[in-house]
Amino acid sequence: QKEVEQNSGPLSVPEGAIASLNCTYSDRGSQSFFWYRQYSGKSPELIMFIYSNGDKEDGRFTAQLNKASQYVSLLIRDSQPSDSATYLCAVNQAGTALIFGKGTTLSVSS
């Protein structure tokens, strides 16, 4: 059974702080890794994807991948109240459907 694990949270951080979201996966053959953001009552929105070990930065977001540890993380710098949402980690092998974690709820207080 291929699994993606996330801490459900809630993760609470003050405005301006760094939020760190973590994800582990069980399938060593996973090749693509995604972070989606989902606001309550809305569908998921792609934030970032990463394929290679290391860091990938896009604005205030940094995705980190460590395939040896089967670990993916998302850092959000200068967190804003508008970042409050559920963050979904997803992984797959090429051409297959995404496997989603249950999501981590982030709450950014002003």
Next chain:
Amino acid sequence: GAVVSQHPSWVICKSGTSVKIECRSLDFQATTMFWYRQFPKQSLMLMATSNEGSKATYEQGVEKDKFLINHASLTLSTLTVTSAHPEDSSFYICSARDPRRGPHTDTQYFGPGTRLTVL
């Protein structure tokens, strides 16, 4: 990012009726689309993978005769919930893979979702 639309955005129907949900890729051709269901405060559950021109692949536990999927064109997939019952009330979301990003990327873009309420 790529744009995926869904219609309707919400629907209320009586028990026993059928409901059709459309998923369209607006600015790209999607050979593969996916249908998910999400119950309140739960994660996305993949229902089926829809491939253009062929039969959909259903996940274990999903009744293919109840959830009919048709992917007749490269920009349109439909999900029909047949003989809907209150337990089918959920948030149905489609996604489409954007092939323009090359064979090694599987970025999926989600439609806005359809909220189904069965009375």
